[in-house]
């Protein structure tokens with residue numbers, strides 16, 4: 001019987017062109033995740049604006065290196081990190097309300113779970129940030145998704161219409177404070193952990209600043 005090898009060869013023949021054209025295969029297929037997708041709108045702020053913001057935040061190449069170092073450390077800890085972050089949100093009524101039904105206030109577990117998958121990818125993307133145009137465009141999209149413009153649309157949920165802006169920069173502190181012990185778990189020196197932590201604080205603050213754009217009156221961002 002020669003059909004099996006023939007079938008295998010035929011299947012491989014069909015798959016190879018697909019594999020060759022597949023994007024980097026780096027990111028798993030996560031519903032709603034859109035970094036690098038061609039359909040994303042161009043951010044209303046430019047790479048030059050980004051460079052000026054990075055300058056103001058003292059986010060230099062040394063920080064980029066520290067973020068890269070954190071990627072390998074965090075790669076197999078993302079679920080544990082998310083458990084801590086989601087635990088914080090779940091135990092803070094002011095925050096879990098943003099995953100709630102607009103009338104009953106009941107948190108929507110499917111909504112929480114869908115966002116969690118993209119949040120996990122965001123951990124790796126933050127460590128791996130290229131600070132290029134696709135990255136900038138996805139920052140714009142994430143901002144819209146927290147704001148009136150687009151909240152709830154990605155997951156098709158019925159929930160409160162926006163995350164109130166004041167909580168976005170505020171969450172930088174619990175996110176980065178609780179990350180620190182995870183950065184220390186893989187044998188990095190205390191000085192390296194400090195460096196990575198500082199880089200994460202700058203990057204998360206930078207991102208929440210970019211996400212603030214849809215909340216700021218026209219021409220004032």
Ligand code: HEM
Nearest residue numbers: 095098115118119122142145151152154163167168171172
């Ligand atoms: C440091 C601040 C924050 C970070 C790093 C962060 C991170 C993220 C990420 C990565 C996503 C998924 C984006 C995507 O669709 O790819 C997301 C969505 C979301 N976040 Fe945040 N977030 C922050 C602040 C907050 C706060 C304060 C709340 C309030 C509970 C919140 C509630 C939400 C909600 C409800 C969504 C889903 C929005 C939608 O409907 O698409 N976030 N966030």
